[in-house]
Amino acid sequence: MLGILVFNFLVTIFVGSWELVQVNMFIMCFLVLLSLNHDFYFFSIGWGLGLDSLSFLLVSLSIWVVMMMIYASYGVKKLDISSKGFLLVNLILLFVLVLTFCSTDFFMFYVSFESSLVPMFILILGWGYQPERVQAGVYMLFYTLFASFPLLVSLLSLYSAKGTLKMGLVESVEGLDMVSVLWYFCTMFAFMVKLPLYLFHLWLPKAHVEAPVAGSMVLAGVLLKLGGYGFIRMVSLFSGVNKVFNWLWVSMGVLGGVIVSLMCLRQVDIKALVAYSSVAHMGMVLGGMVLMSNWGLGGAVVVMVGHGLCSSGLFCLANIVYERLGSRSLMVGKGLLSFMPNLGLLWFLLCVGNMASPPTLNLLGEISLITSIVSWSKVGILGIMGLSFFSAVYTLYMYSLSQHGMFVSSLYSCCSGKMSEYFVLALHIIPLNIVIIKGSVVVSNFY
Template sequence: MLKIMLPMIMLMKFKNNWSLIQIGLGLLSFFVGLNCFSNMYMYNLGFGLGIDYLSYIMIYLSSWIMFLIIISSSQVKFKNKFPTMFIIVNLFLLLSLYLTFSTLNYLLFYISFEMSLIPTLILILGWGYQPERIQAGIYMLFYTLTLSLPLLCSLLFIYYKEGSLTMLLMKPVYVLNYVSMMWYFSSIMAFLVKLPMYMFHLWLPKAHVEAPVAGSMILAGVLLKLGGYGLIRVLILFQKISLNFSWLWVSVSLTGGIIISLVCLRQVDMKSLIAYSSVVHMSLVLCGLMIFSWWGLMGAVVVMVGHGLCSSGLFCMANMVYERVGSRSLLISKGLLNYMPSMGLWWFLLSVGNMAAPPTLNLFGEISLIIGLMSWSSLSMLGLMLLSFFSASYTLYMYSLSQHGIFFSSLYSCTSGKVGEYLVLFLHWFPLNMLILNLSLVNGILTYS
């Protein structure tokens, strides 16, 4: 793990050289890709750090998204909005994500999980657009911190009982009583907020709307996946208890997903619509994780990766429109095909990815989740039908309203797109559609984890 972390820490030394940081992060993500390892459960055991297949996929996703963030945030450099500080904050965030995904100790996992909150908050407060960003930052901070304190107490209780917090040495809890149920709920609530589950999601649209493009991309691309990753790691301890509450999580998630889909159909803010669609996708991921099935876990991991790439690309495009039009409102930024015709193709490609059309990763992931949920309970078919229908509805609503219609009359000149912007969108779209050719990697997760 040190061979991944040390080059990234060394990049902080060259924080004044924007081009070198871009090339360095690109090479780093390339070398992480080459670091695919043999079929073992844990790899690189040493210094309390190690990775399995799941950690490897998440680390690769983090490196790739951060590489794309630095390319798409070039306005920070051109307008001289404290570019050095921007680089340091992003690299520190990447370091905390590396630690979170590669640690073998629950306490270090908790510390690095919370550590990622600080640079995200600095990104929103420092480079956000409106004065409401302070409220958005406070929402995110307090939602996360309030429900992560019970997780810390739970980990200390585990240490008191077991004498260790090493993940591989933990014994599952089989006794079902009031104490174990409180212990279970206090352990998973922090991850449900981060995911975010319906009813704990109010911080997410505010944070997305007020964040700069870098904040939105890292939030959608990686930070929401921290919740799913944490649930996979923690639910190993509470399998017996969690099976008794599967009905609760699945029913809340499916109902909440349908309600949020209807909320999406009423949005006029482009970024807000994409942010709410993240809640819908993550509700399906939560269902897949909570039913403890092979198909559910496989689908959840694939949807997490696919959504990370697709949602990050959509936020990137929303920012490109905002830089030209000066507004994120779908009522003002209509008729984009008239003056950004070549960008219309990318809107289409990423929109169909968002509604899980072939050949995207989202399609395979959602099929796996639907198979898992229907085998768990045939009654969930109704919720899944409505969820799939409304997912397609709000994506079509976003695409048709933004691309068609009469464009705003005050827009007298506009560039269609720059080479760097097309490169970023291609690097989002290419892995989203090509990774479906090699899904044996996902089967490896389940076989060896």
């Protein structure tokens, strides 16, 4: 895997062949996915790196999404907007993500966790859409850095107190005194911003709207999962404090998801709507993770994988519409079914995936999450009802407003779709609907 990644770096630097990099990425995905059925708990791959089932799922998702975003960004090559630099930044981002998910040391995890910010910042500033991309990049930079410094202090304190930062060897923090509580919140704050939790999410819509299609796809598909992955890894160190404060995170996740779902109903920008829907989905994921039950953790992992495929596909569709119309507004992009009928089915499949309808992977995960939250508190069913209902409402709002109605009269002719676009969308939809067959294997491997 790492060998093919290094080969891609060399091809990009010395040859600059876009097609060769695409073929190599496809081969890399195939080789990685061959091992997906292995029932391993943990194995080392050297250099302080290792994989277990959770890491392997997210590494596979990272490689798959980065491959698709290179295919979806063919416009960069066609217009020759520093295409070699674009490929190089994407490969660096993939390398950092693989390093993050394979780290077996918390300090190495922290360094690679924060390093993912740099290539994402370059993507937004270098290939973003509007002049506001500078503000969006600064928003993302300062939100993430402001939250990450307490995590660094927490890790250094953990090393000073326990003598090691190796995963599996660090002793958990005992006690419920003021220091332990402060330690817990300093550690989890960085993951809440990256997830993002409601109230810490203001950087996400700005970053999504101003990012190029590749930035939006990897941001929704993989980078939001870094927060969930880090939370799963570190929450076991603070299990005693977490039991006291889990009501806070579940409440903020579920109720915040309801509020964000209502905010989705007043969005006219397609990318902003999909970005806010990511916040709503991640709120329920946080509710499952913080309870530390088998149902909650397994469901959270499955929803993270399903959401990564689904939201990435919706951003890809939004970019296709933007390339045709020159606008992302739902007021301008109405009646798409009239002149882009071939994409109507793909819009429908990704929209029903976004609202967790069968047979998508999101359904399996949300059933597990709902079971864990409701079994923890019967009152939680009220928030879950609101979240599930409004999730369907804003998704149907987006689909009906974009596909139906009278299209803009200034639009005389339009290409319905290209083979490369159908290929990228099929790579989103097929795993989203097929992997549920192996869903039991995925969840059992994680347990």
